[in-house]
Structure formats: C-alpha cells, structure tokens
Amino acid sequence: MTSTPTVTKSPPALIPPAGPTPCGTLPFSSIDKTVAGSGFVNLMQVFPPPSISAARKDQGAVAAVAAMRNGFARALVPYYPVAGRIASSGLAVDCTGEGIWFVEAAASCTLADVDGLDSCPLLIPGELLLPRPPPGEKLSDLILIAQATRFTCGGFAVGIRFSHAVFDGHGAAQFLTAVGELARGLKAPSVAPVWDRDAIPEAPSPLPGQLTEFRLVTQVVDISAESIARVKDEFKQAAATSTGEVCSTFDAVTAVVFKCRALALASALPDETEVRMAFAASTRHLLRGVLPTVEGYYGNCVFLACATRTGKAVREATLAEVVGAVREAKEAVPARFAGWMRGVEQYDVPPLDYSTVTLSDWSRLGFDEVDYGFGAPGTSGDVHSVGGDVPVNDEMTMMTS
Structure with missing residues (x-):
C-alpha cells in the first residue's frame, strides 16, 4: 500500500471481574521482587484471517471481540489479583477488584500490507498496537492491559502489556490461555491458578539495587x-x-x-x-x-x-x-x-x-x-x-x- 497505515483506538474500557472476588493485600515473593524493576513486558499475538474464518465463520469481528472481553471478565474471578493494582510499596498487590483496561482498535490496512507484523522495525509503530491506560491511571500501578486491533482483511493483532512483578512468561501465558478457554465457552480454566507467593522464603541475600532504565x-x-x-x-x-x-x-x-x-x-x-x-x-x-x-x-x-x-x-x-x-x-x-x-x-x-x-x-x-x-x-x-x-x-x- 502507498499510504501510511493508521490505527484508530477506542477509549480504554474497564473490564471488571464477572463475579465477586476477595479483597486484601497479597505480597510478592522474593523472586517477584528481584524482577519488579523490569516493569512491563509487551506481547503481540497476530491472528491471520484464515484462522478467524475457520474458528468463527458464523460470527463477525464484533462478536469475536465481545467473546474475548467476556473471557477476560470471567478469568479475573479465579485470577482476582490481576484485577487489582500494584501497592504503593511496589512489593505487593492490592486486590481491589477494579479490573483491567481493554482497548478496541481498527487498522486502515490488511495484515499483508504490513508484512503480517513480522518485520523489524514494524510497519506500524508498536505503540499503536499496544494499549495505554486512560489519563489519570498510571501504567506502573496496573497488572495487565490489553488491546485488540482489527485489520481490514479480518485478521487481528492482540497487544498485551503485563507486569513482570506479577507474572513470568509462563505465568502470563497460563493466564491468557485461561482467558481464551473461557472466551470459547469452557466452564473453568483447564489449570486452576495458584498464588502462594508466601511459600517461597525470603532470601537473606540483599536484592539488587534499583536499575537504571535503558532503551535497548x-x-x-x-x-x-x-x-x-x-x-x-x-x-x-x-x-x-x-x-x-x-x-x-x-x-x-x-x-x-x-x-x-x-x-x-x-x-x-x-x-x-x-x-x-x-x-x-x-x-x-x-x-x-x-x-x-x-x-x-x-x-x-x-x-x-x-x-x-x-x-x-x-x-x-x-x-x-x-x-x-x-x-x-x-x-x-x-x-x-x-x-x-x-x-x-x-x-x-x-x-x-x-x-x-x-x-x-x-x-x-x-x-x-x-x-x-x-x-x-x-x-x-x-x-x-x-x-x-x-x-x-x-x-x-x-x-x-
């Protein structure tokens, strides 16, 4: 395509848990604390149009995103800490039950026009495909935010930003797998979530000092x-x-x-x-x-x-x-x-x-x-x-x- 592709975003919408969740404060483990300074991890998943048509040939993009939103809402019940906020100390989660911010977006091009988002640098700036919270909400306070961007071909890009203090890669994939299972109508996640951070003993060795943030x-x-x-x-x-x-x-x-x-x-x-x-x-x-x-x-x-x-x-x-x-x-x-x-x-x-x-x-x-x-x-x-x-x-x- 000759023109520069654009992405139009809707205002961030809050997805609360689909049911009641416990309140309170849950401390991080000693391992969580060592990586707390790593901030957010940015994940992009690209879903080409054939997989959309094969999986949801009787539903449109609006219904597909609605099901995804419902999957997040339902997953936030067993994964209730994710619906909370990082405590002011930076060393715990306040289980407030507020929910996660979700952004719907539309790109002006097909996935093929931007090389399937498989090139570096991306043909669409990464920040356009990643969610941002609304004004007044600090990104550093959040645990996970998501954005679903629909392309004109029917394909999707799902951008996820998650707090490394709460998840490692395996844990984030486990949560998103649960979201997908519940979005597809399963009654419960195939793997029940476990917090249990307090079971890991506090290591007497001092934690590393605060790292300077670099652009890598x-x-x-x-x-x-x-x-x-x-x-x-x-x-x-x-x-x-x-x-x-x-x-x-x-x-x-x-x-x-x-x-x-x-x-x-x-x-x-x-x-x-x-x-x-x-x-x-x-x-x-x-x-x-x-x-x-x-x-x-x-x-x-x-x-x-x-x-x-x-x-x-x-x-x-x-x-x-x-x-x-x-x-x-x-x-x-x-x-x-x-x-x-x-x-x-x-x-x-x-x-x-x-x-x-x-x-x-x-x-x-x-x-x-x-x-x-x-x-x-x-x-x-x-x-x-x-x-x-x-x-x-x-x-x-x-x-x-």
Whole structure:
C-alpha cells in the first residue's frame, strides 16, 4: 500500500471481574521482587484471517471481540489479583477488584500490507498496537492491559502489556490461555491458578539495587535450521570423546549469537574485555517441594544465568566450545539458585553495558497456543519500540512463528 497505515483506538474500557472476588493485600515473593524493576513486558499475538474464518465463520469481528472481553471478565474471578493494582510499596498487590483496561482498535490496512507484523522495525509503530491506560491511571500501578486491533482483511493483532512483578512468561501465558478457554465457552480454566507467593522464603541475600532504565536495541536475526543442525553436530562430535552431552536448539542459537556478538565487538573493545551472554533460566522445577504445588503457579520462577568470557576467547573458540560455555552457565543455575535461597549467593545482575547481550527464549512459553476464539496465532512474541536514547546493550528474543 502507498499510504501510511493508521490505527484508530477506542477509549480504554474497564473490564471488571464477572463475579465477586476477595479483597486484601497479597505480597510478592522474593523472586517477584528481584524482577519488579523490569516493569512491563509487551506481547503481540497476530491472528491471520484464515484462522478467524475457520474458528468463527458464523460470527463477525464484533462478536469475536465481545467473546474475548467476556473471557477476560470471567478469568479475573479465579485470577482476582490481576484485577487489582500494584501497592504503593511496589512489593505487593492490592486486590481491589477494579479490573483491567481493554482497548478496541481498527487498522486502515490488511495484515499483508504490513508484512503480517513480522518485520523489524514494524510497519506500524508498536505503540499503536499496544494499549495505554486512560489519563489519570498510571501504567506502573496496573497488572495487565490489553488491546485488540482489527485489520481490514479480518485478521487481528492482540497487544498485551503485563507486569513482570506479577507474572513470568509462563505465568502470563497460563493466564491468557485461561482467558481464551473461557472466551470459547469452557466452564473453568483447564489449570486452576495458584498464588502462594508466601511459600517461597525470603532470601537473606540483599536484592539488587534499583536499575537504571535503558532503551535497548532489539535485533531480529534469522538463524536457519541448517545452521542450528551444524552447530549441534559439531558439538556432538566434540562431546563424543568426553561427556556425550547433547546440544539443544537453545544452546546452539545462544552460542551463535554470543560468538557473532563477540566478533562484532572486536574493533570496539580490547581483547581482554569481558563479554557476556545473559539469559533467564526457569527455576519452576526447582520449586517443587517449596511451593504447595507448581502446577497453576503464575508468579516468577526465573534466575539469571550468564556466560562470561573475554572477547578474544569467544572469538577464537569453536562454536562447540561456545556451546560448552552456555551449557556451563545453565548447569550452574540449580546450585546458584539454591545458594541464593539460603542467602549465600548473590542475585547478580550483569552490567547493562555495550559488552552484554541478553537473550529471552519465548519459544516454549505457550503464547503461540492461546486461542481467544480466533484460532491459534500465526506469530507471537515480544514488541519493542524503536528509537530514543543511545543504546548501551542489546536484547534479543527467540520468538515463535
């Protein structure tokens, strides 16, 4: 299309819980508090027109959005903390039962006109596809807000902003799955939600200090299946004479990014400067026996892993050796996490500088399986605004499409 696409938004509307909910204050867990400074996570799910027509061929877009709104209202009953607000301390949820803000929007183009929202930068500014609360309501007080944008082809984009202090990625996907199930008419979510934040002991180790907010550079890189297979094969051959370990897709992708980043920094940093590859590792399995039940728990279960080497070491290493460094950082997480819970290990945050790259793996969280009645999304993943201040480090996301 020749003209610049536009998005027309309706005023934000409040969706309260569909029934009575408990009141009171629920404190965050010690893990929630470590990521509370991360603010909001931006999620975009794109539903192409074929899935709309297949799932709701007898209903229009208005009915589809109405069903989605009803799904949110019903989900906010079992997930009643989400209908509340972040307490003034920033360390708890006030269960006020107010609800979530929901925005309906219409784009002036088809999804095909904007490359299916699968390009970087987006052909529609991300902020137009993400919800904002009404004037007078602070975003930082909210837990989740949503926007459904309809395209002229019949496709949809659903933009979600959720508080990282309340959800990790797995937990947010669990909530949105429940919204979809209830929007499609199920009587109850297939997984019952569990709060139980107080079951996680307060770690004696001090929490990291308040982080400076940066505008990060987001990169989109396609790493072919053939390249991933080559890295896995190289590691398999190298490990055959030693440990016999297996290289996962995550290991391979992370190693390629780490090595390419080190090569890109070769002319900018001295050889002995440390370069870092940081990534969040799930600790959900490590909380069995700590939480009454892990199933249904939607709080944060993450611990930051970090592979650190000199730039020269990463550049000169084989990819199999870089995979080994990534695996070493992963394998250290259980002991480091247990030490942090006992207060003998710091929750170290790597320096957010030019020598650090952070990678988030969204490929198995479940966002790509959420069905609000539109069918499964064609693509789903993180959304970042482009522009602003000079960046100090890179952030990359393994996304599902």
